[in-house]
Amino acid sequence: MSDANGRPAGCWKEFAKGIFSQNPIFVIVLGLCPTLAVSVSIENALGMGAAATFVLLGSNIVIAALMALLGKMLSPEMLAQVKKIRIPIYIVIIASFVTIVDLLMNGFAPALYARLGLYVPLIVVNCIVLGRAEAFAASNGVIASTLDALGMGLGFTLAMLLLSTVREVIGAGKFYGYPVFGPGYSPMLILTLAPGALLTFGLFMGLFRHLKNTRGGNGSL
């Protein structure tokens, strides 16, 4: 990855782009399913963010290293053959890391694992992970891919944190499990249910687009 002048882009840029200008949730709009399903509470969002970041990091590093190695070892014709089956290769690598997270979380954080349930194995079909493998890790070095994965993971976690804060505070009257309003507050239950996720996310997207339009819109939030 290099900037417009052909110089290698700075490390900070690789890292920061995932958080704002190419935020996986609000800008690229990938990986909606876990975002909406898990953002019921801040605790769940943090757990899911950590799990997805781990998978992203592992798969990005391994795929970048593998592709660099294959590029050195194989002849150009062989490499072209291998590139035809790259997607199954990515998927197996990703699935291995998801299995690791699944087993680790089941062993060390069983309560969180029970709450996230189905969505931990589902990281394997999360478009962010495969998307970064194909769009970034396959054609960049290991260090750049590591930073990219960390930035994307953090951007994903922050976006979920934003959604889950709104949903938990308004929908349950709590912040990270602690009540924030007095006992007189009756929670707006709909926000913790399924429709609340879609409504909150839709309104947030509209808000960001509005801010972008009114601030001149240079492609970043």
Place this chain on the structure above:
Amino acid sequence: MDLFELFSIFIGVSLVHNFIFCQFLGLCPYIGVTERTSSAVGMGMAVIFVMTLTSAITWAVYEWVLVPCGITYLYIIAFILVIAAFVQLVEMFLQKSVPALYRALGIYLPLITTNCAVFGVVTLNKIELFGTTNSLLKCIVQGFGGGAGFMLAMLIMAGIRERLEMADVPEALKGMPIALITAGLTAIAFLGFSGLSI
């Protein structure tokens, strides 16, 4: 065999726990393909077809390969490979033998490999149904019901979106945001089905 149990699985997975409105599985095609009713139908049919059959195949792989070998913890890798291989196979088979169906489903099939709803239904099968009596039949019903619920949601959304094009939507909400808000409002209607739990 208990027909009532199968029926309650079907209602549960297609309406009460609808994949799109209650579990958020398969949102990407839901937003991406629902701009026209015809493409929503094509995608829905492809999903029903693939979900029903992969439910049966993953059952067989789990019970006959993973369990005897004692490697059930590898189910994530096994299932995703089964889905990817199966979708590829169906695509090649349809192209050669049933070209009419291939033309109808063709462009939607490759999209299905990364559809979380398909992986979601086989994982749900594994969590909820494997090991119960008649589990194969239940898995097939769950797969078919999940696909049917998915198609229902796609059709509703496509119908609404075709009319939304004529509506006067605020500039910032055009496209994705209004689609999500519409989906949210439809999901409130689907909450009504939770009284149907049998």
